[in-house]
Amino acid sequence: MGIAKQYNKRLHSEIGAYAAWLPMANQFELGDFGLISQGFFQRLGNIREFGVQVTGREGKPVELDYRSDGTRVVSVAGGVEVDMLPAAPIAARLRIEFRDREAYYLKASRSTVEEIPNLHEVAAKLANAPGWRKKYRVVWTTITGHDCIIATSTASSASLVLGGQADALLQVGVGAIGADVQVVSEEDVGIRVVGQTGVVGLKLFKLKVWSSDAKFLPAEDQPEGQLLDKDPAPDDDV
Known part of the structure; x- marks a missing residue:
């Protein structure tokens, strides 16, 4: 299993979301539609193209702190490994070590979640939209990671080293990246994200009932679970 699929599988098992790749x-x-290909969501467009508008609301934040087995973070102060960095303005380093090839590390200071609140209404409109295809999936939740560190390895014994003042690097332990934290070195690192904010996870829904010629109209009181699947199987659509 490749690194992208491992990362995707972990996110889905932990928070029920697909990885927003890359x-x-x-x-x-919100409202993007598309298909799953090689395990990942591939965007084709947005449901605005079918005359369906969406608005978002804030959802419950999730923790973003995952790593492959055998991946560890080593603290170094004064050239010596320490259990914990001192809260002092002295030079220090954090070394992310990957034991295995195709390993990953993800940590964010916090997350924000945005979701579509009226899924039943949106799904009912799509069920009757000319041209809509049953296999399309729709983004109903986006998960944004703030001040992220995301890294992957391309070989065993890969490493990513961050340097700065010890008190600033201490904040990396809780996911916060200060401006004075810098990448000192890297070896056999594939993806490297340090201190950026962006969408890292997606939740998708898929219609259970559908009519391509707009002759089907779901009843307003039809249970949401009969109309749509909020976590469809991750099998490829194409």
């Missing part, structure tokens, strides 16, 4: 290098938003 991390940060995307512009996903």
Whole structure:
């Protein structure tokens, strides 16, 4: 299993979300529709194209702190490994070590979650929208990571080293990245994100009932669970 699929599988098992791939290098938003290909959501457009408008509301934040087995963070002060960095303005380093090839590390200071509140209404409109296809999936939740550190390895024994004052690096332990924290070195690192904010996870829904010729109209009191699936199987659509 490749690194991208491992990362995706972990996010889905922990928070029920698909990885927004590539991390940060995307512009996903609520109402985007598309298909799952090779395990990942591939955007085709937005449901605005079908005359369906959406508004978002704030959802419950999730913790973003995951790493592959065998991945560890080592603290170094005065050239010596320490259990905890001192809260003092002295030179120090944090070394993220990857034991295995195709490993990952993800940590964010916090997350913000935005979701579509009226899924039943949106799904009912899509069920009757000319041209809508049953296999389309729709982004109903976006999960944004703030001040993220995301790194992947391309070989065993890879490493990413961050340097700065010990008191600033202490904040990295809770996910906060100060301006004085810098990348000192890296070895066999693939993806490297340090201190950026962006969408890292997506929740998708898929219609259970549908009519391509707009002759089907779901009843207003039809249970949401009969109309849509808020966490469809992650099998590829194409």
